[in-house]
Amino acid sequence: MRKPRRKAEETREDILRTADALFRERGIGKSSIADIAHELGMSPANVFKHFSSKTALIDAICDRHITHMIGRFNTVDTPAPPPEKLGLIVRRLMQAHMEDIRENAFFLEMIFLVTQTELESGFHYKQLIEDLFFNLIQDGVDAGVYHCTDSRKTSRYVAASFASVLHPIFLIHETQAELEERLNGLVDLANAALQNPLAK
Amino acid sequence: MRKPRRKAEETREDILRTADALFRERGIGKSSIADIAHELGMSPANVFKHFSSKTALIDAICDRHITHMIGRFNTVDTPAPPPEKLGLIVRRLMQAHMEDIRENAFFLEMIFLVTQTELESGFHYKQLIEDLFFNLIQDGVDAGVYHCTDSRKTSRYVAASFASVLHPIFLIHETQAELEERLNGLVDLANAALQNPLAK
Structure with missing residues (x-):
């Protein structure tokens, strides 16, 4: 009797x-497809069938990794007012990135x-981060604390303004x-902008 | 008669x-100290005496390179109001960086x-950029257009907020x-924050 074929998803x-x-x-750099195939007891050709x-x-x-990490932040539900919540989320994001760098030599x-090869996951990361900021900013607008005419666009710029505390x-x-001081300064800057009723 | 020794500064x-x-x-990667010495008709040891x-x-x-480039921006003297001047300077800085990348393969x-080896020139660049923003922001505060309690600190955060349109x-x-849209969004964000009389 033939063994039932394992589902492609499992492999x-x-x-x-x-x-x-x-x-x-x-x-x-030091791990080849051949090494990975050897560990799994399969042929490199089989690995290449999937990737x-x-x-x-x-x-x-x-x-x-990205989907898992950012997913954790979307479920953060604190009763803090939007400006405080913005600071909280950016701080946790920065800490998560720092832990990744410390813990995984290959990160x-x-x-x-x-970054160099413009892979899909890079675009996906940007999208997830922008969505995270969009939800935060839209909540602030709904609560009458933040003022902006286009929350979607504004959230892209706010996300970009934190590059120097988020990009590895x-x-x-x-x-x-140094990083924490900069982060606090950037959060104050974003909050001052978002709370300015006179901003365009 | 011995040739007069050339000044160290000239060498x-x-x-x-x-x-x-x-x-x-x-x-x-493909230019060694030996190659440089050869081009100059001197010994590698002589090059090492200087570097x-x-x-x-x-x-x-x-x-x-940095000193020359940033130096050009400190002399930009337009009669534009501070918020407009901020946009102008950041736009020119970004363009200068992009030209460097396009023109010099080794840039x-x-x-x-x-960045990786934390060389002195990296710190110097950061210092020059922060000074440039400090002058812009202080002008705005003096003109009553910008509001901030500590221009020195604020200029560090404003400089940091532009990392995603300035870092190569x-x-x-x-x-x-895409870059120009982001730059305009970041300039609006910084200006909204700096013009908010309610900001801390």
């Missing part, structure tokens, strides 16, 4: 999990690759104190 | 000029090195239209 998950573990252990290249595999791992390698390239060398 | 300038030209032509390492040489080239290589890592892939 895909196995490959992602094994690649993730191997990347963490050895770094991306057309190592880059596609990295993109998928990065995407899974930075992955981010630089995603700015997080690797700065001290925690 | 230093020669080395900087030659290294700059060679880096532009071949890239940083302790290739990294020190790159740092000096980057610093010279990005240099920036990544400076964000400029390499985005379209000109």
Whole structure:
């Protein structure tokens, strides 16, 4: 009797999990598709059936990580007023990024690759972050605390204004104190802008 | 009769000029101190007398470039009101950075090195940018258009808020239209914050 074929989705998950573990252990540069296939006891051709290249595999791992991370922030439901909540969310986002950098040796390698090669996961990250800010800002507008004529556009600019405390390239060398001071300054700036009834 | 010794300052300038030209032509990775010395008809040891390492040489080239570039902006003297002038300066800064990236193949290589190795020129750049914003913001405060209690600190945060249109890592892939839209949004955001009399 033939073994029932495993679902493609399960194999895909196995490959992602094994690649993730191997990347963490050895770094991306030192882990080949052949290594990943060997760990799983399958042929490299089989891995390539699910991911057309190592880059596609990295993109998928990065995407899974991002979706999981940002997903946690969408469920943060505190009774804080919008300006305070904005600060809270940006602070937690920055901390989550810093933990990723500290804990996963391969995280930075992955981010630089995603940034340099314009992978899908990079666009997805931007989209998720902008949605997160949109929800925050729209809540503030609904509560009459924030004033802006186009919350969707404004949330893109507010998200962009935090690049220097969210993009890993700015997080690797700065001290925690320096980053926190900058973050507080940027939050005050965004809140002053969003609360200005005279702003266009 | 012995030839008069050339002034150290002149030799230093020669080395900087030659290294700059060679880096532009071949890239940083493919130009060694030996190549630079060869071009100048001097010994590598002589080059090392002026610059302790290739990294020190790159740092000096980057610093010279930065000082020259930012220097141009400090002399921009338009009669425009402060909020308009802020937009004008940030737009010109972004354009100058984009030109650098387009024209010098080695520019990005240099920036990544400076960012990764925390060279002095990186700190100098940050200082010059913050001074530039400080002058703009202080002018606005003096004119009664901007409101802030600590112009020095605020100018650091305003400078940081423009990271996503000034740092080369964000400029390499985005379209000109996308960058300009973001820049305009960030300028409006900074101006709304700076003009808010209720801001802390």
